[in-house]
Amino acid sequence: MKTVKAKKLSMGQIFTDTGKVVPVTEVSFSQMPADLAAGSSVKVVGTSKGKGFAGVMKRHGFAGLPASHGASTKTRSPGSIGGRTTPGRVYKGKRMAGRMGGEQVTLRGLTVVEMDEEKKTVKLSGPVPGPRGSFFTLSYEPVEKTAEEAPQPAEEAEIKEEVKEEKVVEEKKEEKQNEG
Known part of the structure; x- marks a missing residue:
């Protein structure tokens, strides 16, 4: 499983071909x-x-x-928080008032809906914890791309195009020689 650092950009929704609304979160990467x-x-x-x-x-x-x-004024209070003499204390883990949020949250099973290689952004189905502009980690199983799908440096791509053109020209010459 690979892990990369990402930044939450915005939340929105997209529509599928069938008209179904899919809530998405747009995230960006420093390197796609x-x-x-x-x-x-x-x-x-x-x-x-x-x-x-x-x-x-x-x-x-x-x-x-x-x-x-x-x-009277006790309507939003928690009620009793423990016994009296026995046990004479409040048990650990008693749910009380306190700071809320700001905790680590893990969400599994989100899917990549759209990818934009130029902007280095991805749209994920569903929510991502934190405010806009916050950083988080994204873990995924790498997908092996075939040699044709993998991005290639410009020079190699140009050379391969030239080789293909040369092969086509040679094949045409051979066809003419076979005909004549």
Whole structure:
């Protein structure tokens, strides 16, 4: 599995030929990976957006206390956090208010929808953790390209074109000689 560093550019949506809406995230690379192909499955590891200090209702989805029947100002409180004399402490791992977000998030099974080699960008199906402009790691299984699909230096490509042209010219000469 190969891992590269990428930057989140924006989020958007594209439409398939059947009219289905696909949410996508556009990401960029400093150097485009040569062995990444459209349709590849990727894993993304990034840091989620920080939300600051959050109460238990927002952070953990607690229901809170009733808004009437004498609850007064305790409606968004967590309720009881432990026993009294026994155990005489709060158990470790008790879900309480605190900082929310800003944690490492791993998403598996995203697919590469589109690739733009010139702009060095890729569109991934689904979300990528973090705000726009944040960096994350993208892991993928390299796809082996055949010799014809692999990018070639300009000089080699020109030489191969010249060789093909020469072969065509030679074949035409041979055909004329065979006819005459």
